Structure formats: structure tokens, C-alpha cells
Amino acid sequence: MKKLLLTLFTIVCLHTCKIFAQVPKLSSYPSAAATIFLDFDGHVVQGTSWNYMGPIDCGASTLSGTDIETIFNRVAEDYRPFNVNITTDSVKFLNAPLNRRMRVIVTVSSSWYGSAGGVAFNGSFTWGDDTPAFVFSQLLGNNVKNVAEAISHEAGHTLGLFHQAQYDAATCNKITDYNRGEGTGQIGWAPIMGVGYYQNFTLWHNGSNSLGCNSQQNDLEVITDGRNGFGFRVDDHGSSFATSTPASFNNNAFEVKGVIMQNNDNDFFSFNIPATSRFELDAIPYNVGTGNAGSNLDMQVSLYHSSHTLLNVYNPGNLLNSIIDTVLEGGTYYLKVEGRGNQYAPNYASLGSYALQAKTNGLTPLPVRALNLNGKLEGNKHLLNWVIDADEQVVNLRIEVSTDGRTFIPLQQVENNARSYSYQPLSKQSLRYRLFVEFDNGRYYYSNALTLQPHAITGPKVAGNIQANGQFQVLSPDKMQYRLFNAEGKQIQQGNLVAGVNALQVKHATKGMYIIQYQHTNGQQSTDKLLIP
Structure with missing residues (x-):
């Protein structure tokens, strides 16, 4: 049975429609046979699975040429890892194999369907009958980010992807069909197959989909496992020192x-x-x-x-x-x-x-023989020491620090003959240091930059004693998912771990052996045992 998947309309219109402009002809990977065509200039749909009530006349989007180019670039970047061409050129689409192409119609015409941001049939990319997907640009306020997110999302459905959903970690009850992600700023994250309108960093995901809490969907694997006729691109640079x-x-x-x-x-x-x-x-x-x-x-x-x-x-x-x-x-x-x-x-x-x-800096040698900064952790203190070997006299010596890796600010002005400094930072985070050194000839230089990090957890691992009531702790180096199995191999619960100490409890605990499985952020898995006395 064909499965219909849609993106519900949840966006308030942000600005009025624009005068339609000529669609620029753009392609992200012209050598690829598989093609996703972004159709902005209107199309009459007939003879497809949508046409149970006759032809559908889709009006052109009212997006400007500049907006279309931005939308194309956003979608192209979502699909950059794959051997597929994102294009606005209908000729590229018509020349692609019939069972390896998809038309995504971006249109103002939505009344025939309803108040959704977009809609697509699951797996329709390979049907070979040119059944398209739709994105309703006016219902998305003609907002270029939201239109782009909807295009990538609906195209994902045609490639066989369901929604990335959210579930309660304790009960496995569904919270929403659309995982909204988390965070703020440029690293605020959400899955493409969830709802990415409100986050900057939207990616493919490996998580529970809308079919159930235990229905794990590996987006990258689904897209490239052969069902769609394409995989990843060929690697463009060597992955070792020898092949650099x-x-x-x-x-x-x-x-x-x-x-x-x-x-x-x-x-x-x-x-x-x-x-x-x-x-x-x-x-x-x-x-x-x-x-x-x-x-x-x-x-x-x-x-x-x-x-x-x-x-x-x-x-x-x-x-x-x-x-x-x-x-x-x-x-x-x-x-x-x-x-x-x-x-x-x-x-x-x-x-x-x-x-x-x-x-x-022009490949001009420094008039110093050595300017090296070193450091280490000793308990909660950061210990810095340095070597300055030069004929000139130091007239200004300053330690600078950065919390984000790019912006350095003065930390401490030290005596010109000082060669070490130690202190206890107020917060437990990675800090980056460098020296600013000015000599009596008027020239100044920076040392190498040095990063000192808090002591890392090497886990994940079960830590401490396990209580008879099933309470235990897990130390985790990063955010990740876990699944808990009893001795018979039956999954009894799952949830999420945060970086650091996690207090967990086996529900309805009984004496015996349990297995905890960790899903690492790099896709790998590891396991640990716990014995309830």
C-alpha cells in the first residue's frame, strides 16, 4: 500500500508574496544520474497517484530568483554527501532515469490538498511514474529557510524515510511525530525528518521514527542502501598522511x-x-x-x-x-x-x-630562536610555562585566553622575566591559551596556542555500587542513547544519557544480570553489564 506522508503547516506567514522571477538553472552534481528536480515555475500534474480527482494545476511559486537560489543552495547542501543531483533545470530531470528521479513542486496551489507545509508518498522516488512531491510555499510564508527545510523533508519521504519522532525516555510514549531537536544559536540542532524550521543546524538522524519507539531509522542507511539506486559520493580527498x-x-x-x-x-x-x-x-x-x-x-x-x-x-x-x-x-x-x-x-x-x-605573515623569520608555550592540569589548576629565547629584551608579556577557540582576551599581565603562571579557572571548560610578547625593537609576536581541558570521562561505563532496588549510575563522555536488556535478551527500557553522571534505575528490578547497550554518537555501539544483588 502506498504511504502518504505530509508536513503539517505550523508556520505563520512572515511576509507578503513576491513577484515571480525567472528560475535560475542550477545543478549541485551534474554527473549524477539520480536527480531531484526543484520545480518553481508551475506544473500540471496528471496520470499519477495524486490524480484520483483529475488533473492538478499547480501555480508557480511567487519566490524571487534570489530566493530560489538560496533555497536551492540549502537543499543542495542537505544532499551534498550523496551521489544525487539537486537541480532547477527541467532538462536534467527529464534526462534522468525514470526510476531514479523526483519532481518536488514548489507551488502556491494548496487548496486541493489542505493546510500542510508539504506532502509526499513514501518511497515514490523509484516508482517510475513521475508521481511528484509538493511544498506549499505560501503556507510557509514564502520564508526561504522554511521552504528549503520542507523540500529536503518531503524529498526524504520519497526516498523511503518516515518522520524522526520524539518519545518519553521513561515510558516510551510518543510525544510528537516531529522531533524538534534542541539548543540555540548556530549549533542549535534538529533532524531534517523532524521539524527543522526553528533550528539552524538541521541534519539527517539515526533515531526512533514515527512508527514506534523501538523502530530505529538510520536516515543515511535508508537513503544509500540501494533501494534508491544511488549511494554516497566518491571521496574527494585522501584520508591519511600518505594520501593527503x-x-x-x-x-x-x-x-x-x-x-x-x-x-x-x-x-x-x-x-x-x-x-x-x-x-x-x-x-x-x-x-x-x-x-x-x-x-x-x-x-x-x-x-x-x-x-x-x-x-x-x-x-x-x-x-x-x-x-x-x-x-x-x-x-x-x-x-x-x-x-x-x-x-x-x-x-x-x-x-x-x-x-x-x-x-x-609573508614567511618572514621571527627574530627569536624559541617562543614556546606549554601547560598541564594539576588537580583543578592550570599550570603554564614557556620558553623565550631571543637577543632582544622583553618589554611586554601577557597571557591571553579563549573560551571559544577563536577570540582571545587578556588573562594576566606578567613580569617580563616570568616564565610560568598558575591559577584555578572559575569554570570547568576547555580553555585555550597563548602568549603575547613585545620586544624592545618594537616588534611583537604570539606563541603557539595551547588547549587545556578538564579531565575527561573515558566511558560510558557503569560506576559505583548497584543497589538492590535497581538504582545505578552511568558515567558518559557525551550525549548518547542507551537500551537496557534483561538476562533473556528482552529490551525492558531505553533512554538518553547526558555528558557526565547519569542516575538511572531499573524499573521493576529483580535480582540478576542485565545488559546495557550504548549507542555512541559516531554510530558505534558498546555494552556493559550490571548485576543487581
Whole structure:
């Protein structure tokens, strides 16, 4: 039986309609055979599963050409990891195989159906009869983000995806068919197959779908498992030091681009600096505006020496982009780019395209033989020490700190002959340090940047004693899901863990062995045992 899936209309119209403009012809991946066509200029639908009451005359959207381009870019980024072409060109659509194409009609005509944001038949991408999906742009207020979210969502239904739902962790009762995600700012997260109108960082998800609490839906697996005739794109950069892509400086700068296509994808780049220099790098996920709007990738960049020694990891907690600002001696270095989760979003589908923009200070050697900052944790204290080896005299020495990995502020002015400093931070969070040093010749320099983190939990693991009433604790290094099974292998409960200490209880506990299964943010699983005495 064909399954009809829709996105309910929950958006208030934000502005009036615009005069319709010529639709720009855009394609995200022209070499792909599988095609999703975004149709903005009207279409008469007939001879499909929708036409039980005759033809449907869909009026053109009233979106401007600029709005259409922004919508296209948002949808294209959602589908960037896959071997599928997102296009506004009808010729590309008509030339695609009949059973590997989908038309998504963005239209003002909604009265024939009702007050939904969009609607689609589940799995219709491969039906081969050009049954389309619909997004009702006026009911979405012609808001470009909401229209784009609805297009990606409805196209997802045609690829076989159901809604990502929310359930009560304790009772497994459904809260809503639409997982709204959590968080704020540019890392505020929601599933594409939930409701992504209200969050910036909307991704594919691995969670319980609308069919039931125990019905786990792995979005990436469903899209690429063969039913739709396409999989992931071919990897564009090597995933090791040996296969790294060389990045060459031109006028003391370089720019390279790439796509993180799977959650185990690492892109490696190599570059060479002839002499000691200040090295700055902006790692920017693809976006359509300020605040990394429309990005699907939370970037983490790691910097390695030619010996493959890790020098530092750059991943500001509340930003999707990353920045490097450090001093490097002459030699060869490597950059590793990967997608990561954050305090709201799981690591599962932080995927998408990016650019690395690097520059140096002109490759002029520093007039110092050494300027190195080191540090360590000792209990709750941060202990810093440094080496300054130069002919000039130090006239200004300052320790700077950053909480987000990109903006440094003064922490402490120290004596010019000081070579160490220790203190106890007020909050338990990762802090990034560097030295500002000014010499008597009027020149100033920055040291390498150093990150000190609170002691990490290496779990997840059951901690402490397990009580006879079933109470126990789990230490978890990150947010993740858990499932609890009895000795017969029957699941008896499930829920979510937060980073840190989690107080849990086995419901209706009886003496015996239980198994707890952890679903890690990278998609892997691990298990632990607990014995109730």
C-alpha cells in the first residue's frame, strides 16, 4: 500500500508574496544520474497517484530568483554527501532515469490538498511514474529557510524515510511525530525528518521514527542502501598522511575545498612553510549567510607536524567553523578535517562541504630562536610555562585566553622575566591559551596556542555500587542513547544519557544480570553489564 506522508503547516506567514522571477538553472552534481528536480515555475500534474480527482494545476511559486537560489543552495547542501543531483533545470530531470528521479513542486496551489507545509508518498522516488512531491510555499510564508527545510523533508519521504519522532525516555510514549531537536544559536540542532524550521543546524538522524519507539531509522542507511539506486559520493580527498592533498601557497595564501561525506570520512591536506611564520587558517563550512546559516557540517580541524605528531585540535564549542592562529617553524605540516557533533547535535550526520582559507605573515623569520608555550592540569589548576629565547629584551608579556577557540582576551599581565603562571579557572571548560610578547625593537609576536581541558570521562561505563532496588549510575563522555536488556535478551527500557553522571534505575528490578547497550554518537555501539544483588 502506498504511504502518504505530509508536513503539517505550523508556520505563520512572515511576509507578503513576491513577484515571480525567472528560475535560475542550477545543478549541485551534474554527473549524477539520480536527480531531484526543484520545480518553481508551475506544473500540471496528471496520470499519477495524486490524480484520483483529475488533473492538478499547480501555480508557480511567487519566490524571487534570489530566493530560489538560496533555497536551492540549502537543499543542495542537505544532499551534498550523496551521489544525487539537486537541480532547477527541467532538462536534467527529464534526462534522468525514470526510476531514479523526483519532481518536488514548489507551488502556491494548496487548496486541493489542505493546510500542510508539504506532502509526499513514501518511497515514490523509484516508482517510475513521475508521481511528484509538493511544498506549499505560501503556507510557509514564502520564508526561504522554511521552504528549503520542507523540500529536503518531503524529498526524504520519497526516498523511503518516515518522520524522526520524539518519545518519553521513561515510558516510551510518543510525544510528537516531529522531533524538534534542541539548543540555540548556530549549533542549535534538529533532524531534517523532524521539524527543522526553528533550528539552524538541521541534519539527517539515526533515531526512533514515527512508527514506534523501538523502530530505529538510520536516515543515511535508508537513503544509500540501494533501494534508491544511488549511494554516497566518491571521496574527494585522501584520508591519511600518505594520501593527503598538497596545498600550495600563492602570495602567502592558499584555499582548498572539500566535502565530508560520511561520519568516518577524514580529509587530509599537506602544506610546507619555508621558515618560521605566523599561520592563520579559517575553516568554513558551506553556508548561505551570517552565523553559518544553512551549514550541515560542524568542523573540527587537527594540525600535525611532519612527524605526524598532533600539535593541536581546533573545534570551538559554540561555532560550526574553526580558526587557527599560531606560529609554526619552517617545515611540512598536515591538516585533518572532519565533521563532529556538539552539545546538541550527535556526531552521526555532521556532513557537508567546506573551504580552508590559509595565509602566513609573508614567511618572514621571527627574530627569536624559541617562543614556546606549554601547560598541564594539576588537580583543578592550570599550570603554564614557556620558553623565550631571543637577543632582544622583553618589554611586554601577557597571557591571553579563549573560551571559544577563536577570540582571545587578556588573562594576566606578567613580569617580563616570568616564565610560568598558575591559577584555578572559575569554570570547568576547555580553555585555550597563548602568549603575547613585545620586544624592545618594537616588534611583537604570539606563541603557539595551547588547549587545556578538564579531565575527561573515558566511558560510558557503569560506576559505583548497584543497589538492590535497581538504582545505578552511568558515567558518559557525551550525549548518547542507551537500551537496557534483561538476562533473556528482552529490551525492558531505553533512554538518553547526558555528558557526565547519569542516575538511572531499573524499573521493576529483580535480582540478576542485565545488559546495557550504548549507542555512541559516531554510530558505534558498546555494552556493559550490571548485576543487581
